[in-house]
Amino acid sequence: EIVMTQSPATLSVSPGEGVTLSCRASQSVGRNLAWYQQKPGQAPRLLIYGASTRATGIPARFSGSGSETEFTLTISSLQSEDFAVYYCQHYKNWPPWTFGQGTKVEIK
């Protein structure tokens, strides 16, 4: 089973600032990686798939990059609605699909 590790666990950021979240896979997943945003009491929302393709309706301030074992999600200028928990998930050699433990982006 591929283990996904995200860092840091928490990021404290001011609105308008940019932020970069990291995700590492225990073995190569190519570009078979997705990012999700989850707000309290809600289901996750797909942001990025294929490591860098934004899902329908996702603003351009969200961008993904990376391949093999190292990936990043960048939010260029945080809006109030972006404060949430972000998860990465691989989809290579499934099942199982596995997720990282999440990075919480909180208001500084």
Add this chain to the structure above:
Amino acid sequence: QVQLVQSGAEVKKPGASVKVSCKASGYPFTNYAIHWLRQAPGQSLEWMGWVHGGNGNTRYSQTFQGRVTTSRDTSANIAYLQLSSLRSEDTAVYFCAFVGDGSWFAFWGQGTLVTVSS
């Protein structure tokens, strides 16, 4: 637009079973699988299994093998998750999700809270 609507919250005693439903719309139900995932309080997401809407094929995570059953009703476009021998550690929000033509979870149900408590 794909929509997944799940059944309401459940409270169960240890050792009991729970069955959660997920009504799908906005796509041809029999062409795709519905996946089930769960999220314990304050934890990440965990994939549990899937059921194909058309042929009824299933696949489960080894973590839940023997305790989980997924099924579907093609006449009503509903997928089901049943988890047996419940224990307190099964307290979680259970989600259904649609993968479609990709391999990522593109659409999600709203979640169903299952609480296991004596």
